[in-house]
Every structure is written in C-alpha cells, then in structure tokens.
Amino acid sequence: MGSWMWRKLIKMRDIARSFHKKKLGNGRNTSFRYDNWSEKGVLITYLGERGIVDMGVIREATVEESIMGIRRKRRHRSMLLNDMEEMLKSVKEKLRAENEDVDIWRREAGYKSKFSTQETWMIMRIAEVKCSWSKSIWFSRATPKFAFVAWLAVKDRLSTMDRISKWDCGVDETCVLCKSEKESRNHLFFECDYSSKVWEHLTKGILVSDYTNDWLRILTIISSDHMERKKVFCLRYAFQATIHVIWRERNKRRHDEKPLPVGAVSRMIDKGIRNKLSILRSGGVKGWENGMKFWFSTPKLKVCIDEKATSMNSMKKGLHLM
Structure with a gap:
C-alpha cells in the first residue's frame, strides 16, 4: 500500500477513536491514558500530559494499576483533578476481578460488543436527500x-x-x-x-x-x-x-x-x-x-x-x- 494511503488512514484516527470504547471489567487490559473508558472520554485528551502527571499515573499504567496499585493524592489545587479523583472512587467500586475488559463499538443503537461495517459507514457518511431516480x-x-x-x-x-x-x-x-x-x-x-x-x-x-x-x-x-x-x-x-x-x-x-x-x-x-x-x-x-x-x-x-x-x-x- 502506498505511503499516500497510509497518510489518508492516519488522518482518520480521530474519527476511528470516536467509534471505539472500553467497557471495564477488572481494568487490566485498558490503558488509563489512551483508551476511551471513562465518562470524560480519552483522559490524555481531557487532562493533558500535565494533568496525568499531577495525578501520579505513569505512562504505561492500566486502569487497574492507576486506581488500585498507586497511593493516590486526595486533594489537588485543580478542581478538574479533584473531580477526576471522585470519579475514580466510583470506578474502583465497580471493578470486578473476575470480569475481563470488553471492546465495544459505536452502533446506531448505542455501543455494542460487535462491530458493523455497514452501520459505521452509515453513521460516518453525510446523508443526502434520496433521489427519486x-x-x-x-x-x-x-x-x-x-x-x-x-x-x-x-x-x-x-x-x-x-x-x-x-x-x-x-x-x-x-x-x-x-x-x-x-x-x-x-x-x-x-x-x-x-x-x-x-x-x-x-x-x-x-x-x-x-x-x-x-x-x-x-x-x-x-x-x-x-x-x-x-x-x-x-x-x-x-x-x-x-x-x-x-x-x-x-x-x-x-x-x-x-x-x-x-x-x-x-x-x-x-x-x-x-x-x-x-x-x-x-x-x-x-x-x-x-x-x-x-x-x-x-x-x-x-x-x-x-x-x-x-x-x-x-x-x-x-x-x-x-
């Protein structure tokens, strides 16, 4: 495949991300920074690099490691980070060690465990008025x-x-x-x-x-x-x-x-x-x-x-x- 094709695919990354989320089970296979698992969206985008560092989360950390394995600060100067700490408390209560994380995909009826090429295309395309001919x-x-x-x-x-x-x-x-x-x-x-x-x-x-x-x-x-x-x-x-x-x-x-x-x-x-x-x-x-x-x-x-x-x-x- 030519380099021009790869460049076009790379330009679609942000659109592709919007179609994928992670449904948490135990949080072991979900990146804290880069996966879309929280109600806030992808945290590296929401908090930025500085915000992630201030929360004390290392780059490669999973959700489980970030919530369970690290001694967390309780108060931050930033209200944004304090809101994140509150959210992580509620996430911690929902994690279940026996359940695996699941990839879910955006569909017309919400996020589902199965990916549909047809529905993805129909959501992405700009719908025109159907021509009579x-x-x-x-x-x-x-x-x-x-x-x-x-x-x-x-x-x-x-x-x-x-x-x-x-x-x-x-x-x-x-x-x-x-x-x-x-x-x-x-x-x-x-x-x-x-x-x-x-x-x-x-x-x-x-x-x-x-x-x-x-x-x-x-x-x-x-x-x-x-x-x-x-x-x-x-x-x-x-x-x-x-x-x-x-x-x-x-x-x-x-x-x-x-x-x-x-x-x-x-x-x-x-x-x-x-x-x-x-x-x-x-x-x-x-x-x-x-x-x-x-x-x-x-x-x-x-x-x-x-x-x-x-x-x-x-x-x-x-x-x-x-």
Whole structure:
C-alpha cells in the first residue's frame, strides 16, 4: 500500500477513536491514558500530559494499576483533578476481578460488543436527500456499463458540447447527430431528431399514450413503482442501452468515424435487449419465462433504414460492443 494511503488512514484516527470504547471489567487490559473508558472520554485528551502527571499515573499504567496499585493524592489545587479523583472512587467500586475488559463499538443503537461495517459507514457518511431516480439506474439485472453511462447522464456529467463550451470558448456546439440544434444532455436524450426516432421505435409500443421524449418526464415514468415488472424493466433497460449506444455513436461522429443510420442503431439496441431477456430466461430467473414474449408483443415503429450506409461488418461490430 502506498505511503499516500497510509497518510489518508492516519488522518482518520480521530474519527476511528470516536467509534471505539472500553467497557471495564477488572481494568487490566485498558490503558488509563489512551483508551476511551471513562465518562470524560480519552483522559490524555481531557487532562493533558500535565494533568496525568499531577495525578501520579505513569505512562504505561492500566486502569487497574492507576486506581488500585498507586497511593493516590486526595486533594489537588485543580478542581478538574479533584473531580477526576471522585470519579475514580466510583470506578474502583465497580471493578470486578473476575470480569475481563470488553471492546465495544459505536452502533446506531448505542455501543455494542460487535462491530458493523455497514452501520459505521452509515453513521460516518453525510446523508443526502434520496433521489427519486436511483431505482431507474441501479436496479437488479442491469448491465453495469449501461448503468454507469446513464448515471453520468442523469447527473449531467457527460461531456456534451454545452458543457465543453464553458471551458473552451469557440467550439462548435452543434449536435453531430441532427446537425441543427445546440448539443446538450436534454437535446441528445431524446429531443434530437436522430435519437428521438431510436427512442420512439423502442418504447412507444410500451408507453402508448404516455410516450414522451422529454428527459424529465422519462425519468419520472421509469422511476415509478406502479408499473408491471416486465414493463418497467424493459423501459429502464431500453433507457440505459439507448443512452449508451447514442453516446457511443455521438463520440464516433465527433472523431470522424463512419456513422450508423437510425435504423441500424435501433436494430442494434433492440437486439441487445432481446439478448438480455433471453439470458434472463435461460438463466432460470424467476418471473422471466415470458419476458421475450412481452417484448415481442409491444409494437415497434418502423424507421427508415439506409441499407447502403450500413454494412454487415459495422452491424456485427456494434452488436459486439453492446
């Protein structure tokens, strides 16, 4: 592990200390100075080095040694130290020779004897307002690379030309797919004449009267909990697959590669969705025996396919990348 990682871990020491305490039994395995065992917290922090010395406690002393084995002063000039002496009296009465000291860990319901990584993370993290669209991106059986690109799109973190123009003035912001409008996230998905035809081909038969190519309305629809399981899965998967392929096609054109027509892209995504449904069925995933039947039952709008512009090699390459 690199030295930079160790430096980062060392910076977390104070946070780590706040999650650990010692529950006293006989006090033999608990450091008087450095362990968090008292109601005052870690005593080296509470009293400081000078305060510990004034109490007559040596550096390596355990709680048992500090309370039982050392002749203690009864009065100090400092009220703080006098309060500590009173606390130690009450601790002395509670020590039990037959009981071992126990490590306890901070949990959501208080300190417990078992450590939980999940609860520790949930306590440490800064909780954000739960977004309504999370279930439409991170759902069971999603394809990770599709989900990742869709997540970037939802967060508006893809390098669309409207964002690039903010740090590179003078760039051509025209959409390379339709060559008529300024490229933005909402335009590319799916207001663009090119991408809207692909989206309409795949989803209008499922959405029927609810069909839309408006970004925010699409997110609302696919985030709904009130749709039948196969319908919502196919919509979410089509949404992610379409974003992934359209983004790839956009990047290809930006780098002057041979473009694919609308029909070829539509067929490529359709084939990818059918492959996914076939995998779910053949894999014995419960409830997906008729998944392919549902997809075929939704009518697909025909799109104009320029056969001359689409070679079999480009189609095979596209399906491989899916």
